[in-house]
Amino acid sequence: MDLTPVRIRGKPKTKPKRRHPPTNSSESTKKTRKSSKLPTARPAMPTLQGLPQEILEMIFLYSMNIALPQCSPDLGRLLSHPKILMDYTLLSFFSTRELNRSALSPPRENSSPSFQSKLLRCRFFTYPFFLIYVQKAHTTLLHERGKAWSATGVAIPDASFFTPLWPYKFxxxxxxxxxxxxxxxxxxxxxxxxxxxxxxxxxxxxxxGEIDWEGSMAGETAKEGLKEAIREENERAVAALSVLLGIAQAITTDILRLAVIQCGCNMSILRHLLYNAQILYHSASNSSSQKDLLDFHDPALWRWADEHSSFSSEDNEKGEGLKAMLRSADTFSLQFYNEPVENWTKTVPFPYGGAKFDSRALLNDTNKELLTRLYQSHGRRITRRLRGGTETISDAGHQWHVDT
Incomplete structure (x- = not known):
């Protein structure tokens, strides 16, 4: 009786052995040696942190990529040397000028405002750093001019023109x-x-300089900053922010109430607020909704002025002075300087004063038009196209110059 074959699972089947042709012993030894060798690892490429300091600085100044030191704490530490920061600032500002033109010529058109805005946002760009940059730019300009320029005896304004801060000087x-x-x-x-x-x-x-109203919350920040400056009685900050918000017609009745009713009516601070608020108040671009936000006849302001007009001499002076300033601002006739000449140095000047506008001049029709155009152009150069050429309002403020 034949037995039935049973297949056992898991048991490997025996395969017939294959016979290989005989090979030389030398060839088999070579194959064994090749197979025994391990693959060699390629050397890793050096990272930016591993580069020498000099090469890394050259890459940074050549690429002008402001995001390079911001992408890593190590790179930020390596590229934070004061000399590197100053060289980068010179390339971003001073080197954007045409060197073959006059030293006092305006910047060329290919300088990037967005690039400079990013640099101004950096933490190291402070007022002391700015003064060092001014002096460095002055030294670089003298070096480019050479000894021939020094022999002429013509002085170029330097960092000393920023002490004190008078716009007509700096x-x-x-x-x-x-x-x-x-x-x-x-x-x-x-x-x-x-x-x-x-x-x-x-x-x-x-x-x-301008506020980025469309691409950021800088406008709302400036409004809150103006209120803080009024509370802290920082006249210089109020002077600067009043111009920025006055251009945007963002000085409202609430801000005037804060300065008068809640903060004691500092006349110097109130002068900056009302002087800037009046400029575009009666312009054609001012809509009725914007006029509703600013009211020179606000009952709360006039009530405060009436109440303080009957008090002591100091309060009486504030009350009557407030009434006079509100009346003048409503008719666009508020002068920036009302004190005698000897008291002008105690007042923070109008930021657009000096070369752009003479704030000491009377507000006649010509100066009113000039000041309105200056605000509508955000303080830039004012030009009008004519048939024979370009009519330019010169930097002297009240003078006119025609290029044909």
Whole structure:
């Protein structure tokens, strides 16, 4: 009887052995040696952190990529040397000018306002750093001019023109390379206010810095910063922010009430608010809704003025002075300087004063039109197209010049 084959699972089947042709022993030894060798790892490419300091600085200054030191704490530490920061600032501002033109010529058109705005937002860009940059730019300009320029005896304005902060003086330092349309960083638009912070904001406004109303919340920050400056009685910060908000017609009745009723009616601060609020109040671009936000006949303001007109001599002076300033602002006739000449030095000047506008001049029809155009152009150069050429309002403020 034949047995039935049973298949056991898991038991490997025996396969017939294959016979290989005989090979040489030398060839088999070579194959064994090749198979025994392990694959060698390629050396890793060096990272940016592993590069020498000099090469990394060259890459940074050549690429002008402001995001490079911000992408890593190690790179930020390696690229934070004061000399590197100053060289980068010179390339971003001073080097954007045409060197073959006059030292006092305006910046060329290819300078990038967005690039400069990013640099101004950096933490290291403070007022002391700005003064060092001014002096470095002055030294670089003298070096480029050479000994022949020094022999002429013509002095170029330097960092000393920023002490004290008078716009008619420091705006003569116009080789700094600020591009038209650069934005003032938000870090300078709010408190707490210090002397250096307010000074840098004041200087940037005088050089036609703007607020980025569309791409950021800087406008709302500036409104809150103005209220903080009024409470802290920082006149320089109020002077700068009043210009920025006056251009945007954002000085409202609530801000005037804060300065008068809640903060004691500081006449110097109130002068900046009303002087800037009146400029575009009666312009054709001012809509009725915007006029509703600012009322020079606000009952609360006039009630406060009437109540303080019957008090002591100091309060009486404030009450009567407030009434006079409100009447003048309503008719666009409020002068910036009302005190005698000897008291002008105690007042923070109008930021657009000096080369752009003479705030000491009377507000006649010509100066009113000039001041309105200056605000509508955000403090930039004012030009009008004519058939024979370009009519330019000169930097002297009340003078006119025609190029044909």
């Amino acid at each position: 705006t003569q330092v116009n080789y700094l390379g600020f591009a038209e349309g650069f934005h003032i960083p938000e870090k300078l638009l709010h408190g707490p206010w210090t002397g250096d912070k307010a000074s840098l904001l004041y200087v940037l406004v005088s050089f036609s």
